[in-house]
Structures are given as structure tokens and as C-alpha cells.
Amino acid sequence: MNSIKFLYAAYIATWLIHGLYLGSLVRRYGRLRQQMKDLGKGK
Amino acid sequence: MRSFWSIALATLTKDIRLEWRSKDALNAMLFFSLLVVVIFVFSFDPLAEESRHIVGGLVWVAFLFAAVVALNQTWARELRNQVLDAYRVSPAPANALFLAKAVGNFILVSLLEALMAPLFVIFYNLRVLGPAWQLIPVALLGTWALVVNGTFFAAMSLRTRSRELMLPLLLFPVSIPAVLGMVAGTTNILTGENPAHFYIVLLLTYDVVFTTACLALFETVLQAE
Amino acid sequence: MKRAFPILAVLTVLFLAYAFYQALWVAPTDALQGDVYRIIYYHVPSAWTAFLLFFINFIASVQYLANARPSTARAAKWIVIAIGIVGFVAPFIPQVRQQLPTGMYPSSVATTFLIITTLYFVIGKYFVDQDLDVLAVTTAEVGVVFCSIVLVTGPIWARPVWGIWWAPGDIRLASTLVLWLIYVSYLVLRRFSDSAQTQKLAAVLAVFGALDVPLVYFSIWFFRTQHPQPVIGGGGSMDPRMLHVLLISWMAFLSFAFLVCWSRYRLEKLRREVEEAEALESLMETSATFSAGKVPFSQGSK
Numbered sequence: 001m002n003s004i005k006f007l008y009a010a011y012i013a014t015w016l017i018h019g020l021y022l023g024s025l026v027r028r029y030g031r032l033r034q035q036m037k038d039l040g041k042g043k
Numbered sequence: 044m045r046s047f048w049s050i051a052l053a054t055l056t057k058d059i060r061l062e063w064r065s066k067d068a069l070n071a072m073l074f075f076s077l078l079v080v081v082i083f084v085f086s087f088d089p090l091a092e093e094s095r096h097i098v099g100g101l102v103w104v105a106f107l108f109a110a111v112v113a114l115n116q117t118w119a120r121e122l123r124n125q126v127l128d129a130y131r132v133s134p135a136p137a138n139a140l141f142l143a144k145a146v147g148n149f150i151l152v153s154l155l156e157a158l159m160a161p162l163f164v165i166f167y168n169l170r171v172l173g174p175a176w177q178l179i180p181v182a183l184l185g186t187w188a189l190v191v192n193g194t195f196f197a198a199m200s201l202r203t204r205s206r207e208l209m210l211p212l213l214l215f216p217v218s219i220p221a222v223l224g225m226v227a228g229t230t231n232i233l234t235g236e237n238p239a240h241f242y243i244v245l246l247l248t249y250d251v252v253f254t255t256a257c258l259a260l261f262e263t264v265l266q267a268e
Numbered sequence: 269m270k271r272a273f274p275i276l277a278v279l280t281v282l283f284l285a286y287a288f289y290q291a292l293w294v295a296p297t298d299a300l301q302g303d304v305y306r307i308i309y310y311h312v313p314s315a316w317t318a319f320l321l322f323f324i325n326f327i328a329s330v331q332y333l334a335n336a337r338p339s340t341a342r343a344a345k346w347i348v349i350a351i352g353i354v355g356f357v358a359p360f361i362p363q364v365r366q367q368l369p370t371g372m373y374p375s376s377v378a379t380t381f382l383i384i385t386t387l388y389f390v391i392g393k394y395f396v397d398q399d400l401d402v403l404a405v406t407t408a409e410v411g412v413v414f415c416s417i418v419l420v421t422g423p424i425w426a427r428p429v430w431g432i433w434w435a436p437g438d439i440r441l442a443s444t445l446v447l448w449l450i451y452v453s454y455l456v457l458r459r460f461s462d463s464a465q466t467q468k469l470a471a472v473l474a475v476f477g478a479l480d481v482p483l484v485y486f487s488i489w490f491f492r493t494q495h496p497q498p499v500i501g502g503g504g505s506m507d508p509r510m511l512h513v514l515l516i517s518w519m520a521f522l523s524f525a526f527l528v529c530w531s532r533y534r535l536e537k538l539r540r541e542v543e544e545a546e547a548l549e550s551l552m553e554t555s556a557t558f559s560a561g562k563v564p565f566s567q568g569s570k
Contacts, residue, residue: 003304003428010307010421014314017420018524021413025531032535035542039549192476199469203460212456216449217476220483227491237494245487252479260472263333267465 047139054143059150061120068116069151076109076155080162089167098167099230102160103222107189109155111211114193117144118201127201130265137262145194145257152186172235181232181239184246185225191250192217195257198264221249273530280523287513287520295513304428308510311421313518314414315444317525321411322447327388328395328404329474332467335397348388355381401467402540404474405458406532408451410525415448437492439485446484450477 062069083101088094121127130140163169171178193214200209228242291309298305334344358364359374368374395403422441423433434441454477458470506514 003302006424006428007304007306010310010424013420013424014310014417017413017417018528021410022528025528025535028535029538032538032542035546039542039545199457199472202462203457204462205460209457209460213453213473216446216453217480219446219449220480220487223487223491227494231494241490245483245490249483252483253476256476256479260333260475263336263468263472267468 047136050135050139051143051146054140055147058120058143058147062147062151069154072109072112072151072155073158075112076105076159077162079105079108080159080166084166094167095169095172095233096230098163098169099228099233100226102163102229103185103225105159105163106152106156106186107218107222109159110152110186110189110193111214113151113155114148114190114197114214115207115210117148117194117197122201127265137265138258140265141194141198141257141261145191148190148194149187152190156182156186169233171233173232173239175232177232177239177243178229180243181225181228181246184243184250185221185228188221188225188246188249188253189214189218191254191257195261195264198261202267217253221246224249273527276523277527280520280527283520283523287517290513290516295510296507298510301429304425307421307425309513309517311418311425312514313521314417314421315440316518317521318411318414318418318444318447320522321407321414321525321529322451324387324391325404325407325411325451326474326478327384327391328400328407329471331388331392331395332400332404332471333475335400336468345389345392348385352381352385355384398540401471402533402536404467404471405536406529408454408474410529410532412448412451412455413528414521414525415444415451418444419448437488437495439488439492442488443481443484447477447481450480 083105087097087101118127121130130137193210196213196217197210199213200206203209224242224245228239228246231237231239231242287309291306295306295309297303330344331341334340356378359368359377365374368377391400391403419441422438422444426435426438426441427433436442450473454470454473457473458466461469
């Protein structure tokens, strides 16, 4: 039954990696939107 | 318009002549190769029972490092003197330049290997238990595999930040099957336990595939700088 | 088109939840491995998804390079058609059929080649010029994410089942590692390259990677035959109920991958628009300072 820990580890690792990637996408979107706003206001 | 081969040969002889005149870079590379061997000798016990099994790997890793040092300077001279722009507008076929550079690198890396190999034999008390002559095709094909892709990726790295880092970064993943072939082949020949034929065929296939790819795509890369 | 995204997102989450339920509670327990085998429902679909994404990247890269000139574009199209026809017919010829590894049906090989050709033309139709490159970046990045999952879940699965984290002769995991390395170097090249033609260079690298993969596979395959491998049981066919759940999991992850790719694609297009707008802006600023008679050397003007 000790091996069940590996099952949990695998599933958690999977969603952790996906979560980190999606988080980076969201962050990049945010930065781009900020840049667009700066452009719109003109420098 | 001069032929492909005469252009390639002219470029090659020019490179060799220039390199021979100022041997600084060459001497530094030779010394670096020696240092790599010594580091390995101190890191991996030559008297261990299993040393003959791992020496194949050690030798080729050492060759790989030496090759990267040599490959990094492939296009340095051309960059300094804006030669590449001249090549781009000339009607000379781009792969003539590539072939000349690749062969030049092959000669240079072979020179470094010729220095390192006897050192390994001495330090590790190597005796070849298998068919020793087979080491020659393995060495030739293996070196060409590293050099042909290395020259190509060196050109690709020219306009990147951290150019010297980019070359091994691009070269190593693609070279893995060749490295496996070289190392396993060399180990088999040294230990005499298994035949090395397949690895020689593997290296030959690798060389044919990637030499073709490099010659076909070098024009694209040259225009891209 | 954009309104479809939230709906698809919800559907995908539900699908993933359904697959999760199937994987953990519906699929039968493995006789040899116990419950830990259920890692397969994340490990294998991620692998198939990663390979599909990398394959799309390869097709996009080839088209991007080939479309540089009309002659090469035409030649590439005919070569792909030829590959499709040969690949579709060949598996049924007796001499070729014999060469196929056991378990590989001729019809599945034929269908695969048909899909390859179709994919080439579908991608060519819907993605033109720059869009091909955006597709390439997208599939490479998302592919690396899924590939990382394969490389993480693989050893996590191997440890309890085989007692070791990494088997040197494990062809599939080793080939996946090399593929991962190639595509990470692809992404690094994209990030570090300052050339105006970065996209072409990256496409060339993708072609090199594709040429490399079969060589990797065969080199490790032969290496295995000469070296004793840890006994890895589990040969033979799969319980059909397990296969059923595996396919459900794959479909769920595919729809998830599709959405992630769609997001990344839109992000990339937005990024390029912003880049262009910024370039235009600084261009206009420069011309404005010129026409005003000022020499634009001072850095303090921004």
C-alpha cells in the first residue's frame, strides 16, 4: 500500500506542472495588456 | 564561375594556412585537451577492474569537450572581417563554404584526438581486446558526426546571445545517438565482448543523414544571419 | 469564435473530471502492480499528446521552410502526397506486412500515413506564412510541458514497480528524454536568437530534431540487445476495460491540450501585434524628432 503514495505524487506532479504553465500564460497576458495600455496612452 | 570543389578547397587551404601562421589558438586548444584528460585521470580510477568498460565513454566525452572548444572558433575569423556578407552576395554555392569549414574542423579535432588518445592509452594501461582496426572507422565516423553538426550549429548560433553556450546546447541533444554509437562501439572493441558492426553502421547512417541535411539547409542558415 | 472558449473550457474540465473518475474508480486494479499502475492514465496520454504536438511542429516547420519559394512549396506537396500513397498501400503488401512488428496492424499504419498527409494539407490551408511559425512556437512550448509530465511520471511509476527510477535500456523514456532536450534547445534558440530570421533557424532545428528521433530509437534499441536489462514484466495485450479508460483519458487530455494551445496561440499573436505597434511607435517618434530638426541621439527623450 506504500506504493499508493507514488500514484498521488504522479497525479499531483502532473497538475502542478500544468498549473505552473497556465500561470505563466496568465502572467504574460497581463504584461501584454499592460503594454498595450501604455501604447494606447502614448509615451 | 569556379567549381564547387575548387572553392571548397581554396577556402580550406586558406583556413589551414591562416591557422598555421598564428598557432596561439591551436596551442591553447591542445593544452585544453591535455587538461581534460588529466582531470578524467584523477576523477576516474585507472586501476579499477571496470576501467576498460568506462574508458570508451571517458575518451569520447573528452573528445566532445575538445571538439566544442574547436567548433566555437569556426566562424570567428569570418565574423571579424565581415566575410560572411561577401559570401552571401557572391555566386559561390554556400555549401562549398560549409564543406570547407567542416573539413577544416575535422582536421583540427582529429589533431586534438590524436594527442589525447595516446594519453588515455598510457594513463589507463589500455589493451585492445577486440579487433583494433575497427577503432579507425569508429573514430573517423564519430568525429565527422560531431564536426558536421557542430559546424552547422556554430553558424546558427552566430547571431545569438551567449554564442559559445548556444553551440553545445544545440549540438548535444541532436548528437546523442552518435555519441551512443561512438561510446558503445569503442567499448565493444576495447572489451572484445560484443561486435561493434551495428554501431559502425549506425554512425555511417547518422553521418549520411546529417551531412545531407547540413548541405541542403546551410544556404538557409547563411542567408538568415 | 472567442465566445466558444469559456464553454469549451468548462466542457474540458468536466471531461477531465470524468476521466479522473474513470481512472481511479472504474478501471480494474492490475493483478501485478496493484493500484499504482493507474499512473498510466496520465503518463501515456501525455506522451501521445506530446508526440502529436511535436509532430505538428515538424509539419509547420517544414511548410514554413518550403513555402519560402513556390518551387519548393510545390515539391514539398508532391513529396507528402507520395509519402501518403506509399505509406497507405505498402503495409498491405505481403513482404512489407511481414516486417511489421507484432501487434502493429497494417490498417493502423496505413491510417497513420493518411493522417500525416491530411494533416500537412489541413495545416497548410488554415495557417499561412507567419501563422505557421506561431503554430510552431505554440506546439513546441505546449509539447515540452506535456513531455515534462511524461518524464516526471515515468520514473515515479518505475520506482515502485521495477524498483529503479531509471532503466538505461528503456527505449521509450530515453527517446522521450532526447525529444524533450531537442525541443528545449529549440525554445532556447528562439529566446536567445536576435536574428531577423530566428524563425527560419528554429524551423531548421525542428527538421534536424525530426531526423534525429528515429536514429535515437534504433541506437538505444540495439544497445539494449547487448546489455542485460532489468526484468520489466507487463508484456502482452491490455485488458480492454483498461484500454477503454486509457482512450477516454487521452481524449480528455487532447481537448485540454487543444485549449492550452489555443490560448498560447492567441498570446503569441497578441505579443507580435504589440511588438509591431511598439516598433511603429518608436519609428514615428524618430521621424518626428527628425522633422523637428532635432538630432535623436539623446537617450533622455523617452
